[in-house]
Amino acid sequence: MASIREMRLRIKSVKSLSQVTKALETVSASKVRKAVQANSASKPYAEKSWKVLLHLARQPGRNSLHPLLTERQEIKKVLVIMVTGDRGLAGSYNVNILRNTLIHFDNLGYPVSYICIGRKGRDLLLRRKEKVIADFSDLTNPATFIEISPISRMAVTKFLNHEFDKVFISYTQFYSMTNQQPIIRQILPLEIDLGGKGFNVVHSTQKAVFSYEPDAHVILDEVIPRFTAMQVFQAVLSAQASEHAARMMAMSNATSNANELVGLLTLQYNKARQQAITSDMLDIVGGAAAQMNNE
Numbered sequence: 001m002a003s004i005r006e007m008r009l010r011i012k013s014v015k016s017l018s019q020v021t022k023a024l025e026t027v028s029a030s031k032v033r034k035a036v037q038a039n040s041a042s043k044p045y046a047e048k049s050w051k052v053l054l055h056l057a058r059q060p061g062r063n064s065l066h067p068l069l070t071e072r073q074e075i076k077k078v079l080v081i082m083v084t085g086d087r088g089l090a091g092s093y094n095v096n097i098l099r100n101t102l103i104h105f106d107n108l109g110y111p112v113s114y115i116c117i118g119r120k121g122r123d124l125l126l127r128r129k130e131k132v133i134a135d136f137s138d139l140t141n142p143a144t145f146i147e148i149s150p151i152s153r154m155a156v157t158k159f160l161n162h163e164f165d166k167v168f169i170s171y172t173q174f175y176s177m178t179n180q181q182p183i184i185r186q187i188l189p190l191e192i193d194l195g196g197k198g199f200n201v202v203h204s205t206q207k208a209v210f211s212y213e214p215d216a217h218v219i220l221d222e223v224i225p226r227f228t229a230m231q232v233f234q235a236v237l238s239a240q241a242s243e244h245a246a247r248m249m250a251m252s253n254a255t256s257n258a259n260e261l262v263g264l265l266t267l268q269y270n271k272a273r274q275q276a277i278t279s280d281m282l283d284i285v286g287g288a289a290a291q292m293n294n295e
Contacts, residue, residue, distance in 0.1 A: 018258035084121030
């Protein structure tokens with residue numbers, strides 16, 4: 001059994017650890033609010049862009065409207081943008097994204113390359129000897145559209161140059177503080193759901209009427225690349241919110257476990273101290289009794 005001094009030191013170290021986890025929980029709570037607010041602020045622009053794009057895509061000859069809308073007849077290579085975190089201490093957040101991505105694409109039958117957003121995903125993929133063509137890390141929280149634009153521009157350029165025939169994004173969708181789910185979406189060629197549902201956008205049932213100046217093709221050249229960037233942007237914001245929510249929950253659980261452990265250790269410490277005091281008192285009483293007998 002550990003000595004009283006060792007138990008006292010262990011209680012002190014666990015208390016210090018609980019203070020660290022509590023601080024990380026507080027920081028993550030602040031960051032997740034910022035990420036959720038940024039995600040909500042970007043939705044009006046995304047919704048209007050989607051309505052314009054949907055209206056154009058409903059026109060005859062959709063596949064000939066723009067190269068980013070055209071489905072390739074033969075799929076040779078696939079590009080995946082995988083969004084993870086730069087840091088750990090977020091429970092199974094990063095591992096869940098990697099597992100979901102590899103399960104989906106390992107049996108796809110096509111060569112798969114990756115653009116990594118976040119160091120954790122990059123390190124995990126390189127450890128598995130997957131092909132990583134680019135990585136972006138240390139994004140601000142919340143990320144800005146300027147930071148995300150080079151990522152979407154790279155994906156669009158490689159798709160238009162026929163280096164890849166499909167582009168997907170794998171990230172964690174934020175639903176609530178306790179519910180985040182890893183999902184995979186195709187972003188190129190841009191999937192148009194003619195039923196009216198878009199990418200993380202709530203739509204009204206009203207039919208919008210648009211007039212275009214100078215013409216639809218010029219609008220498409222601007223809207224489609226921007227909307228592709230908006231998809232990546234909203235995915236990153238959602239992933240950041242999910243990461244901080246997962247870290248907040250993990251740190252909350254760690255703090256609770258540390259406090260529970262401190263209680264158990266304190267109980268053991270008190271028992272050991274009481275036993276030591278009782279033993280000392282018995283020694284004193286025994287010594288006194290022996291002295292009285294000798295007298």
